[in-house]
Amino acid sequence: MIKISDKDFDIAGILNSMSKDNPFGCRINSLYQCYDDSLPFVDFWIQENNGTYCSAIARLGTQFIVQLTKLSDIEEISSFLRVAGATSILCDNRYKLDVFCSEKKNGAVLKFYGEPYDIKESYDLCVPSVRETYELLVECKEEGFEAPDFESFNLDVSHKLRHNAVRIIGLKEDGVLKSVAMTVAETETDAVLGAVASHPDCRSKGYGSFMVKSITNELLKENKNIYLHRALDKNVSFYSNLGYKVLGKWCEYYF
Numbered sequence: 001m002i003k004i005s006d007k008d009f010d011i012a013g014i015l016n017s018m019s020k021d022n023p024f025g026c027r028i029n030s031l032y033q034c035y036d037d038s039l040p041f042v043d044f045w046i047q048e049n050n051g052t053y054c055s056a057i058a059r060l061g062t063q064f065i066v067q068l069t070k071l072s073d074i075e076e077i078s079s080f081l082r083v084a085g086a087t088s089i090l091c092d093n094r095y096k097l098d099v100f101c102s103e104k105k106n107g108a109v110l111k112f113y114g115e116p117y118d119i120k121e122s123y124d125l126c127v128p129s130v131r132e133t134y135e136l137l138v139e140c141k142e143e144g145f146e147a148p149d150f151e152s153f154n155l156d157v158s159h160k161l162r163h164n165a166v167r168i169i170g171l172k173e174d175g176v177l178k179s180v181a182m183t184v185a186e187t188e189t190d191a192v193l194g195a196v197a198s199h200p201d202c203r204s205k206g207y208g209s210f211m212v213k214s215i216t217n218e219l220l221k222e223n224k225n226i227y228l229h230r231a232l233d234k235n236v237s238f239y240s241n242l243g244y245k246v247l248g249k250w251c252e253y254y255f
Contacts, residue, residue: 002057002080005037005044014046014053020189023109023227023250024067024092027192028058030185034163035060045080049073059084066091074098086255093249101253108236109250112226114243117213121206125214128170130154130161132177133195140197166194169215171207179207181215191219193228212242 005011015032019025028044035042047055054071057064057080064086066077078098081089091097093106128136131150138147147153160166168182179202184194193215198207219226229250230236236246 001048002045002076003048005032005046009046011044011046011056015044015056016187018053018056018067019187021225022067023111023190023192023229024065024090025056026187026190026227027065027090027185028056028067029187030160030165030192031058031060031065033187034160034165047072047077057081059086062087064089066097068092068095086253088255089253091251091253093251097253099253099255101255103254104251105232105254106249106251107232107234108230108246109248110228110230110236110239110244111247112216112220112244116217116220119210119213119217121210123171123207123210126170126172126177128168128172128177128180130157130168133157133168133170133180133182136177136180136199137195137197139199167215167218169211169218171211173202178202179211181211183215183219186219186224189223190225190227193226208238209242212239216242 003009015029019029031042032044037044041061043059045057046053049071052071054069055077056067062085064081064084066089068091072095074095074097081097081099089097089099134150134153141147157166165186166183168180170177171179179198181196182194183191185192196208196211216226228239228244230239
């Protein structure tokens with residue numbers, strides 16, 4: 001049975017319990033903490049199977065995130081998602097959804113295993129503006145990456161920053177942002193590391209690894225599990241050398 005969050009069914013405690021030590025649960029719970037579920041562009045659902053809460057679903061606009069487990073009723077969730085009006089669905093690649101998608105992508109899920117870094121570099125960190133971050137990410141975008149428009153990016157990231165659901169750190173040279181790292185979701189127990197980018201003119205200076213080490217150390221001080229999603233065969237060795245190990249795979253369906 002799939003239940004929607006409403007005044008008669010408060011799923012906050014369920015999400016807090018389910019989301020711990022799970023990157024998909026972290027992203028769902030982070031959204032829940034940011035957005036009032038009475039808003040028209042967000043919804044949250046929990047699946048109950050034989051008396052056990054086993055799956056969580058979040059909708060932001062037409063983008064869906066699904067947390068699945070061994071107890072999930074995949075057939076019921078697939079049927080639900082087929083009629084939910086999704087343009088994309090992000091989930092764990094171990095569980096195969098029966099949906100009629102036009103495209104499917106997957107990549108690695110990594111988790112940090114290790115102790116805080118002993119950082120030798122002495123670069124000064126800053127908190128860049130959302131616009132500075134956006135402009136650098138667009139300048140560093142990889143082939144196949146389609147950046148959202150700035151207004152959408154700004155509204156989403158600014159709102160999440162106010163709710164401590166994401167963070168951004170940066171490194172500047174002569175007042176110009178040259179490298180950035182940010183999380184895309186955070187809860188009290190977990191974080192998902194998102195964009196890490198350095199300006200093309202500043203490659204091979206060690207900025208990227210410095211930014212990963214710095215934001216990882218910040219999150220470790222808060223006793224958070226740290227995950228990241230990488231595109232297929234992209235930068236896995238870079239993160240592996242920094243203590244991030246492949247945990248599994250993510251999958252995203254597009255419609």
